[in-house]
Amino acid sequence: MLFGLPNPRNPRLQLLKNVVLFKDLSMRDLAMVDGLMHAREYLADEVIFDEGEEGQGLFVVLSGRVKITLPASANNLLLDLGPGAFFGEVALLDQSVRTAQARAVEDTQIVALFRAEFYSLLETHSAIASRISFQLARVLAARLRQAVVNAEQHHQAT
Amino acid sequence: MNRALASGPIVWLGIIIATCLLLVLFQTVLWLVMPVLLAVVAYYMLSPLVNVAIARGITRARAVFIVTALLTIFLVAIGLIVAPKISRASSNWKNKVGGYADSGVKLIANAQTTLEKMVPFVHRPAAPPETGKAKGGAAAAPESKPTPATAAADEAKENAAATEALDEKVATFTEQHSGDVALELARWIPSLLLVPYITYFFLLDGPRFKRFLVQAIPNAFFEKTLYLFYRIEDQMRRYFQGLLTMTALDALCLGTGFWFLGLNAPFFLAGLAAVMAWLPYLGSIGGGLLVVLVAAHDFPGNYWLPYEVVGLFIGVRLLDDFVFMPLTVGRSLHMHPLVTVLMILLGGAVAGIAGLLLVMPVLGVVMVAGQIIGELITDERILARYRHARHLKRLRARTDLYMEG
Numbered sequence A: 001m002l003f004g005l006p007n008p009r010n011p012r013l014q015l016l017k018n019v020v021l022f023k024d025l026s027m028r029d030l031a032m033v034d035g036l037m038h039a040r041e042y043l044a045d046e047v048i049f050d051e052g053e054e055g056q057g058l059f060v061v062l063s064g065r066v067k068i069t070l071p072a073s074a075n076n077l078l079l080d081l082g083p084g085a086f087f088g089e090v091a092l093l094d095q096s097v098r099t100a101q102a103r104a105v106e107d108t109q110i111v112a113l114f115r116a117e118f119y120s121l122l123e124t125h126s127a128i129a130s131r132i133s134f135q136l137a138r139v140l141a142a143r144l145r146q147a148v149v150n151a152e153q154h155h156q157a158t
Numbered sequence B: 001m002n003r004a005l006a007s008g009p010i011v012w013l014g015i016i017i018a019t020c021l022l023l024v025l026f027q028t029v030l031w032l033v034m035p036v037l038l039a040v041v042a043y044y045m046l047s048p049l050v051n052v053a054i055a056r057g058i059t060r061a062r063a064v065f066i067v068t069a070l071l072t073i074f075l076v077a078i079g080l081i082v083a084p085k086i087s088r089a090s091s092n093w094k095n096k097v098g099g100y101a102d103s104g105v106k107l108i109a110n111a112q113t114t115l116e117k118m119v120p121f122v123h124r125p126a127a128p129p130e131t132g133k134a135k136g137g138a139a140a141a142p143e144s145k146p147t148p149a150t151a152a153a154d155e156a157k158e159n160a161a162a163t164e165a166l167d168e169k170v171a172t173f174t175e176q177h178s179g180d181v182a183l184e185l186a187r188w189i190p191s192l193l194l195v196p197y198i199t200y201f202f203l204l205d206g207p208r209f210k211r212f213l214v215q216a217i218p219n220a221f222f223e224k225t226l227y228l229f230y231r232i233e234d235q236m237r238r239y240f241q242g243l244l245t246m247t248a249l250d251a252l253c254l255g256t257g258f259w260f261l262g263l264n265a266p267f268f269l270a271g272l273a274a275v276m277a278w279l280p281y282l283g284s285i286g287g288g289l290l291v292v293l294v295a296a297h298d299f300p301g302n303y304w305l306p307y308e309v310v311g312l313f314i315g316v317r318l319l320d321d322f323v324f325m326p327l328t329v330g331r332s333l334h335m336h337p338l339v340t341v342l343m344i345l346l347g348g349a350v351a352g353i354a355g356l357l358l359v360m361p362v363l364g365v366v367m368v369a370g371q372i373i374g375e376l377i378t379d380e381r382i383l384a385r386y387r388h389a390r391h392l393k394r395l396r397a398r399t400d401l402y403m404e405g
Helices: A011-017 A027-034 A115-124 A126-157 B009-028 B030-055 B060-091 B093-118 B148-214 B219-261 B266-276 B282-298 B305-327 B329-333 B337-377 B380-398
Strands: A038-042 A047-049 A057-063 A066-069 A077-081 A101-104 A108-114
Touching: A011 A027, A011 A057, A027 A126, A038 B219, A047 B219, A047 B380, A057 A115, A108 A115, A108 B219, A115 A126, A115 B030, B009 B030, B009 B337, B030 B060, B030 B148, B030 B219, B030 B337, B060 B148, B093 B282, B148 B219, B219 B266, B219 B282, B219 B305, B219 B337, B219 B380, B266 B282, B282 B305, B282 B337
Parallel strands: none
Antiparallel strands: A038 A108, A047 A101, A057 A108, A066 A077, A066 A101
């Protein structure tokens, strides 16, 4: 709806509340963030983004499933993501290219938070944006830790 | 997108053609384009204030309402202050225009006389004496050499005749066109009243309208389109904010200069000249001419004042071109100076004054859109993804359509 009033019982808000990035936000703050997001629907097997593309923002899975695969190998599955998961988060921080491909495994609903809109959130609602940034930093730190552990295990194995 | 978008000649040709077509279209609906353009300027001027208000915990709707209400009050107050002055001035504007034109002619005549005194070889040859006899007649008496006194008297006569002729022309022109000007003003005022209204909705519903437009974009083009919107908005914001900053700097420099020179209403004149400079080249010349005429009219005894004003204008113009412009508007468009000049000339040729005024912002937007659309339609992978998604949709639509057996 273009000029309608926001619905306080928006089911999308309930779904977003379960996303790790937004777990520190109140429903009011979440409604503010939701107002910046773009909803998309993908059919099963539709590509969401390709490796090598310039990323513009992060995607959150609302329903359905998304697989993240490494380039040049559709079977090399990195992640299989369901409702509440998010991907492409590095593009929220800088203008880097996507390092993997994202493809809908089944009919999928996602919402996208564009980098420029996240930056505007930092300006207008810095408290909300800093809570999201803090959660994002925690997620990235956990992934880095896991990557270091994996590298060590690989090193010991060889 | 860090790397500069490199467009080929075909994309650039498309950009130029699209810009010209848009300028022609905009010229036909100028009554609508102008309030929208002014609303866009007001939007970029006010959106930082709205953001500040939102950051302080006010809802967007309330922040937009407060800021737009303040703008309206400000404009009404300006109107209430200026309208009586304009009304008073308009009652004798025919005389005033004549007075300014008269001062201009005197200034030119003085300049010519001074130049002739300073540089002898530019001295005009004296007009041949009117003997009343046929030219080349055998009985023509040998011409007597004019004395300096008679030459000066002739010059004074010529100047007086030229001034009189110009006064007549100005009087006839104002007589003929005063009705047209009043009608034109009456036609523009209602559309200009739309400016605060359009600004209000730009501020309130701009982000929602963007999302509404993005919804119509196919998935394959989604991220690129988001980027396109961002680039266009960024381009327009930087252009208009740059333009406003440059106007303020120009007005400040000129106003300070006029104040030092002792002109009446220095900052009003400076503001007027700075706003007129929005019209590339012609606007600057027009603004300069206006102030020179005012200086010549208000201080007829101060012979050097108009020249000092011209000097000040040239100084500020240089500051503009080499300091202010690269720091403000120039940064926003990243355009080659030759392309800028050619496009301004082309804009003027296809859409007149409106084209001159609109060519840069229109070109800025079309350039970004053209570059990204050019990139999209030549990206085989994105096109393949689009076709793949359509194929999936068609398959889905056909599911269970045909019964087997």
